[in-house]
Amino acid sequence: MRIGLLTEGGYPYVSGDARLWCDRLVRGLAQHEFDVYALSRSQHQEDEGWIPLPPNVRRVRTAPMWTAEDDDVALGRRARRRFTECFGELAAVLSGTSGGLPAAATGSLAGTSGAKGPSEGVSTPEADRFANALYGLAELAREAGGLVGALRSETAVRTLERACRAPGAHRAAREARVQDLLAVAAHLERALRPLSLDWYEDDGLGAVDLCHAASGGPAALPGLLARHFTGVPLLVTEYGVRLRTHYLTAPDAPPAVRSLLAAFHGRLAAEAYARAEVVTAGNTHARRWQERCGADRGKLRTVYPGMDARPFAEVGESPECADPDTLVWVGRVEPAKDLVSLLHAFAEIRKRQPKTRLRIVGGPAGSEGTAYLGHCRTLAAQLFPDEADGPHATGDNPVSFEEIGGPELPALADAYASGAVTVLSSVVEGFPISLVEAMLCGRVTVSTDVGAVVEVIGGTGLVVPPRNPRALAEACVALLRDPARRARLGAAARARALELFTVEQNIQAFHGIYLEIVSRAPIRRVVLDEAGAPLPFAVPAEAHVPIRWAAPSPSLVVRGGPGGATARPVRATTPVPAPEGAR
DSSP states (O other): OEEEEEEESBTTBSSSBTHHHHHHHHHHTTTSEEEEEEEEOOHHHHHHOBOOOOTTEEEEEEEESSOOOOOOOOOOHHHHHHHHHHHHHHHHHHHTOOSOOOHHHHHHHHOSOOSOOTTTTOOSHHHHHHHHHHHHHHHHHHHHTOOHHHHTSHHHHHHHHHHHHSTTOOHHHHTOOHHHHHHHHHHHHHHTGGGGOSOSSTTTGGGSSEEEESSSGGGHHHHHHHHHHHOOOEEEEESSOHHHHHHHHOTTSOHHHHHHHHHHHHHHHHHHHHHOSEEEESSHHHHHHHHHTTOOGGGEEEOOOOBOOGGGHHHHTOGGGSOTTEEEEESOBSGGGOHHHHHHHHHHHHHHOTTOEEEEEOOBOHHHHHHHHHHHHHHHHHHSOOBOSSTTSOOBOSEEEEOTTSSSOOSHHHHHHTOSEEEEOOSSOSSOHHHHHHHHTTOEEEEESOTTHHHHHTTSSEEEOTTOHHHHHHHHHHHHTOHHHHHHHHHHHHHHHHHHSBHHHHHHHHHHHHHHHHHHSOOOOEEEOTTSOBOTTOSOGGGGSSSOOSOOOTTOEEESSSOOOSSOOOOSSOOEEOOSSOO
């Protein structure tokens, strides 16, 4: 089959989210063809280029989310009125204004496309209004050639202001200042840039058998539009819920900005969940977020991230190489990892096990992580002055801060091999990759009860409450004093990781979901001859086999959906054939 893989800030770029698992998925399903539609996040990401692409990637099309040139589209009077109505309804839903548009406006929101109605299958009036407004803007962008200029215009800001000042709006929206409205309008313009792309024609996403969005948010929006215009089924995969990410990354934003943007991300997530044939989560923690955002339980599947177990095989099969008196922490250094609690817990451990050492392995995450790493180094020096074995020996601190790639830790597996117990002290965590890596190495773990930790380790490690140094210390001491228990739990952890968290199980799960979606929601494409009449038996069964049986007839015109655009949108990027190697 032919799959449209939708990414944002990830595959096929060298850096970014979801790069590794997308690459493993595409390579693992070599019998299927992939068209990659990627949204980039920065100029730096584009300059870094792509990773080497396998032969089954037929083509790659990209568009920047970090910038957009003005499309120079001059909307006529009727188009301007439609834009004001659609964007005004969208803003009204975000601000909490009750009521709908007049009957005349409802017709313009629905647009002229003959595709399925946007309100189909949605349970609440607010969701209906959001969907009507979103698809109304999409159809206007398709007909006019883009909406970048309109979304940046003063009209958009004034429309947003009217919605926030209208009776019934939420208190936070009513208190929005001018700078708040400008910030929200700018964010909405960036988030809605996929509306102006030319990806939704018969030679684009309309030609694939299904769309697979590698994340929610902007990556899922092209899939929603492809489903709306051409009926292509949609699969949404989330290893981190975008609404949760928004809450965590914008804690200092003004209340009005937080309220309006949270409403937008929540409505967009609910719409993606409602339209998708299947929604997959990386763990039960993310799945609960999806359910709270409106996902139907009948559509939800849990597909754990697939990790390559080969780099950890040698360490996992040789558990005796570990230092019995060493604790290891591995990860990115940032405040959410709560290394301060870990250092205080280690002070308690040293009182009971004086020979114990702690190795903190990892680099800082951004400027905030760099400052936090400096604070942790200072705290470690205060809690543990350099110790020497004798009066003429050089002092040594029992806490070391290291990074992968040095002479002592040339590879990631060497970090886990250096200790008997792996510790995780986070206060916020999604899917704990470092725990899975430790489990593949056959190491017992002590973790805080956050995110998907309990789901990942099962009964193969110890779990303590977050921000509780005493409980963390007691759990570590219990394992340091019991080698037999460490060995037993480490072996069980490795067996669990090999069963649930490998690349093979991930690929097999998605392959089954692909077949399920295509069999349950096949695309009924209409093939017309030169006279415009339907051509029977024009799409034989072997057309879905990834082999070129014969050249396509130039006299046939394939229509992906019941309605076509009156004007083609301005091309965002030129289709790029996927090369072997980085760009």
